[in-house]
Amino acid sequence: MTGAGRSRRTVVLLYGSLTVLALVWLVPVISAAMISVLPLAQTRAGWWNLSFADVTFGNFARAWDQGLSQYVVNSFLITGLSVALTVAAGTLAAYAYARMAFRFKATTFFLLITTMIVPVQIILIPMLPWFRTLGLNGGPQEYLGIALVHTAFGAGWAVFMLGAFFTTIPEDLLEAARIDGAGWFEVFRRIALPLAVPGIVSFAIIDFVFVWNDLLLALTLLGRDHQPLTVGLANLQSPHLAQDDLVAAGSIMAILPPLLLFAALNRFYVRGLFAGATKG
Amino acid sequence: MASRHATAPSVQQEAARTQAPPPRPRAARRAGGRERYVPYLLIAPLLAIFAAFYLWPALVTVLSSFFRWGLLRPWSPVEPERWNFVGLANYSETLTDASFWNAALNTAIWLLVFPLLVAAFSLLVSILIWNVARGGAVFRTTFVLPMTISLAAAGVIWSFVYNPDPQVGMLNAVLDKLGILGADWRLGPLELRPGAWLSDPGVLDLGFADIRLTNLALIVPAFWVFTGFGVITLTAGLTAVSYELVEAAKVDGANAWQVARHVLVPALRGPLVVVVVVSVIFALRTFDIVYVMTEGGPAQDTMVLALLLWQQAFAFLDTPQAGLATAVAVLLSAALVAGSYRYLRQLLAGRPR
Numbered sequence: 242m243t244g245a246g247r248s249r250r251t252v253v254l255l256y257g258s259l260t261v262l263a264l265v266w267l268v269p270v271i272s273a274a275m276i277s278v279l280p281l282a283q284t285r286a287g288w289w290n291l292s293f294a295d296v297t298f299g300n301f302a303r304a305w306d307q308g309l310s311q312y313v314v315n316s317f318l319i320t321g322l323s324v325a326l327t328v329a330a331g332t333l334a335a336y337a338y339a340r341m342a343f344r345f346k347a348t349t350f351f352l353l354i355t356t357m358i359v360p361v362q363i364i365l366i367p368m369l370p371w372f373r374t375l376g377l378n379g380g381p382q383e384y385l386g387i388a389l390v391h392t393a394f395g396a397g398w399a400v401f402m403l404g405a406f407f408t409t410i411p412e413d414l415l416e417a418a419r420i421d422g423a424g425w426f427e428v429f430r431r432i433a434l435p436l437a438v439p440g441i442v443s444f445a446i447i448d449f450v451f452v453w454n455d456l457l458l459a460l461t462l463l464g465r466d467h468q469p470l471t472v473g474l475a476n477l478q479s480p481h482l483a484q485d486d487l488v489a490a491g492s493i494m495a496i497l498p499p500l501l502l503f504a505a506l507n508r509f510y511v512r513g514l515f516a517g518a519t520k521g
Numbered sequence: 522m523a524s525r526h527a528t529a530p531s532v533q534q535e536a537a538r539t540q541a542p543p544p545r546p547r548a549a550r551r552a553g554g555r556e557r558y559v560p561y562l563l564i565a566p567l568l569a570i571f572a573a574f575y576l577w578p579a580l581v582t583v584l585s586s587f588f589r590w591g592l593l594r595p596w597s598p599v600e601p602e603r604w605n606f607v608g609l610a611n612y613s614e615t616l617t618d619a620s621f622w623n624a625a626l627n628t629a630i631w632l633l634v635f636p637l638l639v640a641a642f643s644l645l646v647s648i649l650i651w652n653v654a655r656g657g658a659v660f661r662t663t664f665v666l667p668m669t670i671s672l673a674a675a676g677v678i679w680s681f682v683y684n685p686d687p688q689v690g691m692l693n694a695v696l697d698k699l700g701i702l703g704a705d706w707r708l709g710p711l712e713l714r715p716g717a718w719l720s721d722p723g724v725l726d727l728g729f730a731d732i733r734l735t736n737l738a739l740i741v742p743a744f745w746v747f748t749g750f751g752v753i754t755l756t757a758g759l760t761a762v763s764y765e766l767v768e769a770a771k772v773d774g775a776n777a778w779q780v781a782r783h784v785l786v787p788a789l790r791g792p793l794v795v796v797v798v799v800s801v802i803f804a805l806r807t808f809d810i811v812y813v814m815t816e817g818g819p820a821q822d823t824m825v826l827a828l829l830l831w832q833q834a835f836a837f838l839d840t841p842q843a844g845l846a847t848a849v850a851v852l853l854s855a856a857l858v859a860g861s862y863r864y865l866r867q868l869l870a871g872r873p874r
Contacts, residue, residue, distance in 0.1 A: 256656075259646075259653065262649075263660055266664060269675075270670075287689070329566075334567035343561060346560075349564065356571075360854060362853060362854070363850050363854045393575040450669050454674075456813075461835060471673040488677055503666070
C-alpha cells in the first residue's frame with residue numbers, strides 16, 4: 242500500500258497514531274502488572290514512578306498462600322474437564338451435522354445454535370435445585386456438573402465452528418476411502434478427524450478461554466471449595482480492604498494462562514474466531 | 522464478506538463440477554443403508570447433555586415464571602401440591618416495578634453505546650492497520666490481546682486505572698496533571714465530574730430520565746475487552762478489498778479519507794453488521810463487569826437486567842422472588858432472540874450442509 246504516492250508525513254502519522262493507541266490500550270494491563278510486583282507502599286506513591294529496585298514477587302507468594310492456590314487448581318480442573326467434554330461430544334456431533342443426512346437435522350441444529358444467543362440466565366435459576374436432584378451438588382461432583390453445563394452452552398459453537406471445518410474436507414477424499422471399503426468409523430478416524438485437527442485446536446482454545454473466564458455460572462452453581470479464579474478474584478476485590486497488591490497479583494494469575502495459550506497458538510485462535518464470526 | 526463468500530466456495534464448486542460424474546453424496550450415503558443409525562449415534566452424547574442441561578432447565582424457567590416461589594422452596598414440576606400459580610402476575614409486577622425500568626434504562630445505555638464504541642473504534646483501527654505496510658500484525662495482536670482476559674479480571678484491572686486517588690489511579694493522575702481533576706461542569710442538561718469514575722462522574726438529564734455516566738465507566742472496560750473481536754472481523758473483511766479498486770480510486774484523485782469512506786467502508790458492510798449484532802448480544806448479557814466493579818451501585822445507578830434478576834433470585838434467598846427473576850430472564854431472552862433473529866437465520870443459511 243505504501244506506494245510512491247504516499248507522503249512521508251502520512252506514514253509517520255499512521256504509525257504515530259497506531260503506536261499511541263496501542264500504548265494506551267496496554268496501560269491497564271501494565272498498571273496491574275506493575276502493582277502486582279511492587280510493595281503496596283510503592284504503589285501508593287504511584288506505580289509509574291518506576292523504581293525497579295523494589296520489584297518483588299512476594300505479592301504472588303502471599304496471594305497464593307492466602308487461598309488463591311485452591312482457586313487456580315479449580316480453574317484448571319473445571320476448564321480441562323469442560324473443554325475435553327465439549328470437544329469430544331462436539332466433534333462427533335459436528336461431523337454428523339456437516340457430513341450426514343438424518344431426520345430432525347434442521348430442527349436440532351436450530352436448537353443447538355440458540356445457545357449462541359440466549360443468555361445463560363435462562364437456565365440459571367432452576368439450576369441449583371436441578372443439581373440437587375441429580376446429586377451434582379456439594380462435593381467434587383460439582384466439577385462434573387458445571388462442565389456439563391458448559392458443554393451444553395458450548396454445543397452451539399461446537400457444531401457451528403467444528404462443522405465449518407468438517408465441511409471444507411473434499412467429499413472425494415471420503416468417497417475414495419469408502420470405495421476402498423472403509424466403514425464410517427474408519428473414514429471418520431483416518432481421514433476426516435486428522436484433517437480437522439487444526440479446527441479442533443482452534444475451537445479448544447476458544448472454549449478454554451471462554452470457560453476459564455466464566456464468572457456467572459461458577460458463582461451461582463459452585464460451593465466455596467470448588468470455585469474458580471474468577472470468583473476468587475471477585476471475592477478478593479473490595480474497596481474496603483487495602484490489598485491492591487494481592488488483588489493485582491491475583492488478576493495477573495487469572496489472565497496469564499489464556500494469554501500464554503493465545504501467544505503460543507495465536508494463529509489458531511484468530512482463525513477459529515474468524516471462522517465463527519464471518520461464516521454467517 | 523460477500524466477496525469472500527463469492528470466492529472461497531466457488532473454487533470448490535468449480536473443482537467439483539469439473540470432476541465427472543457429479544457426486545450425489547447424500548444419495549450415495551443412503552445407499553449404505555446399514556449405517557443409517559450412525560448420525561444418531563454421533564449426535565446422541567451432545568444432544569443428551571444439551572437436553573439435560575439446557576433445554577430442560579430453560580423449560581423449567583419458562584414454566585416456573587407463572588408461579589410464585591423462592592429458592593428455599595424451589596418450584597418443581599413433579600410436586601403440584603406445592604404450586605402457587607399466579608398467572609402473569611410475575612410479569613405484570615416486573616413491568617410495573619421501578620427497579621426493573623431503572624435496570625432496563627441502564628441496559629439500554631449499554632445497548633446503544635457499547636456496539637457503537639466497538640464498531641467505530643475497530644473500524645478506525647482496522648483501516649489504520651490496513652494502511653501500514655509493515656507491523657500490522659503486531660498492532661492487531663495488541664488490540665486483540667485483551668480478548669483473552671476475563672471480564673472479572675478486566676473489572677479488577679480497570680478499578681486500578683479508575684482509582685480516585687491521583688497517587689494510585691493512572692487516569693486521575695493524568696487529569697491531576699492537566700488540572701481538571703475534581704472539576705464540576707454543567708453544560709446544559711449535562712453534569713460532568715471527572716475523577717469519581719465509579720461513584721458519580723456525572724449525569725445527563727434527558728427530562729424523562731437521568732442517564733448516569735457511571736455506566737459509561739463500566740462500558741469502557743467491556744469495550745476494551747471486546748474490541749479485539751471487531752478488529753479481527755474487520756481486518757479479515759478488508760483482505761477482500763481488491764487492490765486494483767483502491768488504485769483506481771487513487772488514480773481518479775481520491776485522497777486517503779475518500780478511499781476509506783467510499784471504498785473500504787462499503788466493502789465492510791457485512792462484517793460491520795456481524796460486529797454490531799454480536800456486540801448487542803454481548804451488551805444485553807452484561808453481568809460480570811458490573812458485578813465485579815460496582816455490584817449495580819452506588820444505589821442502583823449501574824444496575825443492569827442480567828444482574829437484577831441474579832440478585833432477585835440468589836442474593837435474597839429468603840424472599841420468594843425467584844418467580845420474578847424467571848420472568849425477567851424470560852423477557853431478557855425473548856428480547857435477545859427477537860433482536861438477533863435475522864442474524865440467527867443468516868447463521869443457519871450458512872450452516873454446514
